[in-house]
Amino acid sequence: MSTNVIPGNANKDVKLPIYMDNHATTRPDPRMIEEMMPYFGEKFGNAASRNHEFGWVAEQAVEEARERIAKLIGASTKEIIFTSGATESDNLAIKGVAEMYKEKGNHIITQAIEHKAVLDTCKRLEKYGFRVTYLPVQKDGRIDLDDLKRAMDEKTILVTIMAANNEIGVLQPIREIGALCHERGVLFHTDAVQQIGKVPFNVIQDNVHLASITGHKIYGPKGVGALYVRRKSPRVQLVAQIDGGGHERGMRSGTLNVPGIVGLGKACEIANHEMAEESKKIAALRDRLKDAIMGQLDEVYINGSMEHRLPNNLNISFAYVEGESLLMGINDIAVSSGSACTSATLEPSYVLKALGAGDDLAHSSIRFGLGRFNTEAEVDYVARRVVDTVKRLRELSPLYEMAKEGIDLTKVQWAAEPTH
Amino acid sequence: MAYSDKVLDHYTNPRNVGALDKNSAEVGTGLVGAPECGDVMKLQIKVNPTTNIIEDAKFKTFGCGSAIASSSLATEWVKGKTVDEALGIKNTDIVKELSLPPVKIHCSVLAEDAIRAAIGDWKKKNGATQNQAQPAPVEQRA
Secondary structure, three states, rough: OOEEEEEEEEEEEEEOEEEEOOOHHHHHHHHHHHHHHHHHHHOOOOOHHHHHHHHHHHHHHEEEEEEEEHHOOOOOOEEEEOOOOOOHHHHHHHHHHEEEEEOOOEEEEEEEEHHHHHHHHHHHHHHHEEEEEEEEEOEEEEEEEHHHHHHHOOEEEEEEOOOOOOOOOOOHHHHHHHHHHHHOOEEEEEEEOOOOOOOOOOOOOOOEEEEEOOOOOOOOOOOOEEEEOOOOOOOOOOOOOOOOOOOOOOOOOOOOHHHHHHHEEEEEEHHHHHHHHHHHHHHHHHHHHHHHHHOOOOOOEOOOOOOOOOOOOOEEEOOOOOHHHHHHHOOEEEEEEEEEHOOOOOOOHHHHHOOOOOOOHHHEEEEEEEOOOOOOHHHHHHHHHHHHHHHHHHHOOHHHHHHOOOOOOHHHHHHOOOOO | OOOOOOHHHHOOOOOOEEEOOOOOOOOOEEEEEEEEEEEEEEEEEEEEEEEEEEEEEEEEEEEEEOHHHHHHHHHHHOOOHHHHHOOOOHHHHHHHHHOHHHHHHHHHHHHHHHHHHHHHHHHHHHOOOOOOOOOOOHHHHO
């Protein structure tokens, strides 16, 4: 494209490319960057240096960040352990609990549409003799609490279920899950990275014992995250997974990433002040996008519950159109697809497959993740580009042609062996 | 993933999109792939009964940009060739022409399959049997 300013809607212009992939990562908030900057420069001290000014300055910044994070999620400062991000937080929570409580039991419960950081951690524990139950999800993407009740036994030590899914944005009933765990004396960990900063999350009200947090999903920096570890009723203990200098009360050794932590703290503070208003605004933009697309195209399907969903997520399957070819047609817009062609494994999204959508619809899915910096003009531009491209690709699609001829595509004997 | 200029060109301006009368004796239809695999190609050829030259070709493809480009290119290449010459088109030729990366080689394989399926359908119609009694090509490709 020769010019990067394209008429959006009426007299408003949009700047291309448009970023609408906020479940992958978010643009760092300039206010956050500004607060981090001194800690890359003159405030370079090690927060563990107890006997000079440089260390004190760094330590004070870290403790202020800890307070801001704790405040956002209703925790106390001593319950916040800094990590390198959500993957590490998930690993520490699950492996740390498994190792600490292995005498008590060896059973862990999770669910099919967790992030790989949880699923692959559980798979590793299976190799070490732990028993893992992977609960299915219902058509709307939520687990059935009765399935969870049935899965629990006297050997269950941990339930790990995400707060909000990264692909379909569906919110799990964590409060009910937490209550059930509390009642049964089982620990409850939740990967809350997608929910925090978008939907209120409170570790006490939501009955959470461990929660994973990350900076870069909330307009903060990459490479920094935290794990909430409850200190009372119950007091959760963990076996550290990284050994060394005994930082973070022995739960996570390693010199603290002070600039990152400052940024994470600032991102949490902004979220705390602005989440209520911002989520309303983003939900309105999301609904505007949904209505524009669904008003102009037939046979588009929303994946997952609309009722129990993040305000910024829209995951849609466009029947008869393959996801990667759609992405290629809207290449001035950054979104993601569940199509196999966009993944390294050549497998379509396991999340959409778990909903029972069918592989064909998984291949046809697009995930829109709206965020703080999106505008109405951008939404209108995206809707128009998507509608035009889907129409064009349907004209190119033999499946659309067959469906229009009245052929039932599920009854066709396809020539290819489904090898994947 | 970055696409080659030729893939982008075929994706943006696909050649020979459309359909031919699948019931005509001169037309062969190939339908390959499966929706759950993320690729379905329909390639049709119209063959001159006296010269065996492919006079027209049309395609429709459900699939990624490389699949669309591979089938678009296949229609360009078969046109003007005799049926036997068209059978000589190899997927490796398509890979080379479009500079497909290793993960997209299956798109070229599918395009070669589509050419073979279309020619196979045409040969079947023009073999021993009457052309009117043929079932639709979709069911033939069991």
